[in-house]
Amino acid sequence: MSVEQALVGAPDGEGPKAATRHVSRSVTLTIGCVLVGVIVLVAVVSLFWLPFAPEDTSGGRLMPPGAPHLLGTDKLGRDLLTQLMIGARIALAAGAGSVVLGGAIGIVAGLAAGFATRWLDDVVSALLDILIAFPTLLLAMLVAATQAASLTSAIVAIGLAMSAIVARLTRVLVKRVLAHDFITAARTSGTSWPRVVLEHVVPNIWPTVSVNLALQFGLAVLAEASLSYLGLGAPPPNASWGRMLQEAQASVFIAPVGVIAPGVLIVVLVIGVNLVADGFRDVADPTRRRRR
Amino acid sequence: MSLLEVAGLGVRSADGRDLISDLSFTVDAGTRFGLIGESGSGKSLTALAIMGLLPPGMTASGSVTLDVPGRGRTEIVGAGERLLNRLRGRTTSVVFQEPLTALDPLMRIGHQVAEPLRRAQGLRGRALKTAVTAALEEVRLAEPDRIARAYPHEISGGQRQRVAIAMALACRPALLIADEPTTALDVTVQAEILALLDGLVSAHSMALLFIGHDLAVVSGITDHVLILKDGKAVESGAVLDVVNAPRHPYARELVGSARELDAALDRLGEGERS
Ligand SMILES: Nc1ncnc2c1ncn2[C@@H]1O[C@H](COP(=O)(O)OP(=O)(O)OP(=O)(O)O)[C@@H](O)[C@H]1O
């Protein structure tokens, strides 16, 4: 072994084994996965089993925690735990839906802008700045005005607002990757543009974009809760955590659990998603793996 | 018959500045041509113009023709992307200055070397894997299999530059363009890489267009040189003629400083011996 190689050392281990080792090594990622996993589990269970029927108001109003209503009931007498479980479903659907919509539109638009010639790039950038300056809530109200407020309208509004942010990020990343010699090197060896995009540009922007999408997931959950709080989200009887907060706030001193429980769940999901995003950064990018 | 003929080449930036003007030279098949100039004199742009890969917004004028036996004569300036793509790699290939950014940081070395091999020689599967190992061995990389599995940040600068050379050679180009391939490396590694390039160019009887700012380095590996200043040729000719009788003041300056360095090294050597 030459001195050069001895100093550089052996490259990382190969394949999926190395990847799982990194996942378990990353503490933030583990904690994040547990937090998100709990919410996902609750949402999945809610599809098959609920403690009470969502519409069942037989338990009496604002009951304190205890048997048979583990977390008590709300002001209409509905079981709080049942409502929270349904809420998990809605929160995840809102996050995932917005990320898929916003990510798809944003990445495609960002790639196009990144490759565009000067004036087209200027036009797209200006459009993005306007879209980003536009408050998500206002956008949501506009979407809700054209169609009835629903989970879908909330997802469309949040996804559109998100797409502008993702597009702007993607555009900058694409420009930066394109300035590298390895792009020119690929082209000097005759690689066509579509291939350059698939083989070099997308993999190089993906670690940053995917981490950003994970963070956007958390923001989307918060945005959906806010929209529902304002009555612009999923209509009753779908229990969104945001609307549960709003409905319970009048009776916060009599039945504090009704406010605390959805609040805690929102925080758990958002923090969990952020931790996952943070831990994922190291797994997604091989150049960062060794520096731990 | 010249392999590469550059005639009256001009490159203008998007905002209308002339970055290169009226540049002419020829490179014959199997010969080595050197392009010397200070930083910003337009050496890299000349290389990119020859590949038809100028940055967006820049325009080229004049003529760059490539005449590869069996492929006919092609005008590069103003040629379409499809024609250029077919030409690139197989006729001309480039080794860049910065070995770190010349390789994709997220792709294993083996995969990157395989790409041009697959495209140019149509290799697949086992044959491709063998060809990758052979390509890495050809640039004198010990443990080619370990290197093939590594990411660029896991190998040294000198090793990276060897990989870049392997990739450039993969398509067996008739003309290899080396754009300051050793500037970012330290002196001992520099000498190794130069010797490697020298040997490979001879072995495959390729033509070499070697770009550098150091007259001593460039004149050591080429037989004709052109000195570039602010995008204009100030002197050109056989290496010996230019070194022995530089005409332009800038060329004299270059030769002078190279000689001074030589003399200083000689004195040092004598001092050590006595
Ligand atoms: N993408 C670009 N856009 C605008 N101007 C550019 C661009 N690339 C290079 N230039 C300009 O063109 C001129 C020549 O640049 P070039 O890169 O060819 O220099 P060089 O001789 O290769 O220098 P070095 O030895 O530092 O690599 C410089 O003045 C530079 O500012």
Ligand SMILES: [Mg+2]
């Ligand atoms: Mg240069």
